[in-house]
Amino acid sequence: MNAVDLTPWRESCVDFATNAICSRYIGELQKFGARGRQICRQDMFYHLDYLQAALVGNEPGIFTQYALWLKGVLSSRGVPAAHLSTSFDFLETFFNNNIPAVQAGVVAAILSAARSALLLEFPPVIYGQSSYPALPQAEQYRLSILGGQHKEALSLMMQVMNNGLSLTQAAVKLVQPALYQVGNLWQNNQVTVSQEHLATAICQNVLAHAYMHASFSPSVGKTAMFACVEGNHHSLGLRILADGFETEGWDVLCLGANLPMTDLVREVDARRPRLLALSISLPNHISAARLTIELLHAEMGSACPEIWVGGLASIYTPKIWRITGADGWSADALHALEQL
Ligand code: B12
Structure with missing residues (x-):
């Protein structure tokens, strides 16, 4: 059976579930004003993104990991995680009423696995x-990077390179x-978004x-192209990979984030x-990689280059990268260079 495509239902499902959750928790949400509803809506879209990734990958664990990760993010910010299970109930109700029973059953099984993990209080997932x-x-x-100590960070980097x-x-x-x-630390609400940006910029x-x-x-006379799939803003790991290829004598074209x-x-x-090296960082980038690779094959046929995928989203679910249709995968830049 092909993976259920939730795209046609996104808006109506999010409207339904947001209305339902806002009515259920009206008292608690009032203190956030209009923002409360907005955040709720945004969260529903995220739930659907991860649900879709679990369907595409035929891997309910993707959604369960997400639920446990989100529980950690919410609890560390003082938001009760009970809302999560209720949100998943409303998503299930929507799909039960709107898509064929067999497909709704697949969706319900994924949501139910996540609810059980939340109920059993599995520890939060850490992506690091x-x-x-x-x-x-x-x-x-x-x-150093969190404290904005640019020179110290640079000196530590040079020190380890000087050490060989x-x-x-x-x-x-x-x-x-x-x-x-x-x-x-961001996940645990121990550093701010600004600190995270500062650290990345340094x-x-x-x-x-x-x-x-x-x-x-010396040049090996081969060219590699690097890009983050559409929607992926995490470009730093890709840069490390591209620079690594360059040190090995490849000609490198690094196209950066969200192409x-x-x-x-x-x-x-x-x-x-x-x-061609494609980077995927969040599970919903798996679908983007798959569509990109399908399009490349359709447009270029046998002239399509060898394609590798990698990035955080490919690390925590073994073999999930195969779903994208890529020819190869590596866990990180060092592992990738070992495979050249
Ligand atoms: C910096 C950062 C950002 C920056 C990125 C800036 C930039 N220019 O890169 C910004 C602020 C944009 C960002 C945004 C978001 N982020 Co962010 N981010 C991070 C953070 C802290 C570091 C990323 C990083 O550079 N890591 C270091 C690099 C070196 O590692 P890497 O990316 O894994 O790359 C290596 C390998 O994976 C591999 N590799 C990478 N690509 C490829 C490709 C191929 C072909 C191969 C072979 C190998 C390979 O080689 C690399 C080098 O060894 C991570 C934490 C983490 N665990 O990574 C969170 C993290 C990835 N982000 C997260 C989240 C949730 C988000 C946001 C949704 C937050 C938000 N609410 O806005 C958005 C989503 C943006 C989007 N649509 O992509 C979560 C994801 C959790 C999850 N459920 O999956 C993380 C894990 C934080 C956390 N612990 O919760 N983020």
């Missing part, structure tokens, strides 16, 4: 484990674990500076790289 051990300096580096680590090793073992930890500068000090192998699908296809067709 690197596959390589972090360097001892990673903790100091994290403190390559640009990619330093990025994966110093910068990456520090940023994963920043994400965990890392971008540190990486640009470190690039100037990297060692580069519209049709523009990407046009660019790939015009430049004909040997390899």
Whole structure:
């Protein structure tokens, strides 16, 4: 059976569930004014995004992980997580009343697994484990980027490179674990969105500076193109990967964050790289990658380059990357370079 496509129902489902939840919790929501309703609505769209990702991946765990992650985010901000299960009830009611029974059954099973995990009080999901051990300096580096200590962060990066680590090793073992930890702290409401942005901006500068000090192998005469799929704004990991390829002698075209699908296809067709690397960070980017790859195959046929996917969304659910139709996957930039 093809994955149920919830797209035609998005607006009506979100309207229904938002109205229902706002009526149920009218007293509690009043203190947030019109914003309360807006946030509720936005959350319903997120629920549907993750529900769709679970359907596309045929992997209910994607939605359960999301529910547990969101429970952590909400509880750390003093929002009772009981609302979550009730929201899922309303989504289930909507689909029971609006889509064929077999499909509604699949949706209901995913929602029900998530509700059970919430009820059983499974611990919150943390999206922040690197596959390589972090360097001892990673903790100091994290403190520097969160404190806005740009020069200190840069000096730690240069120190580990002067100690013999390559640009990619330093990025994966110093910068990456520090940023994963920043994400965990944001999740627990221990750092603000501004601090997260500050930390990212410093890392971008540190990486640009470190690039100037990297060692580069002679050209291997191959070109790779790098892009975040449409909707993905997490471009820093992609940059580390692209810079890593460059140090290995590849010619690199890094197109950065949130590239519209049709523009990407046009660019790939015009430049004909040997390899295309697509980055996916949130589970709803899995569908975007799948659609992009389908479009590339349809437009380019046998001229389509080899395609790899990677990024956070591909790490926590084993083999989920296969759903995208890509030819290869790696957990991080070091792992990717080992496969060249
Ligand atoms: C910085 C950051 C942002 C920045 C990104 C800025 C930028 N220019 O990149 C901004 C502010 C834009 C952002 C926005 C959001 N973010 Co954010 N973000 C992060 C954070 C803290 C760090 C990301 C990062 O750079 N990591 C370090 C890099 C080096 O790691 P990486 O991306 O995994 O990349 C490595 C590998 O995955 C791999 N790789 C990556 N791409 C590819 C591609 C291929 C082909 C291959 C082979 C390998 C590969 O190689 C890389 C290098 O080793 C993460 C925390 C985390 N755990 O990552 C949260 C995080 C990813 N964000 C999160 C969320 C929720 C959001 C928002 C929805 C928040 C919001 N409410 O606005 C939005 C969504 C935006 C969107 N639509 O994409 C959550 C996602 C949770 C989930 N349920 O999946 C996280 C995990 C935070 C958390 N712990 O809760 N975010």
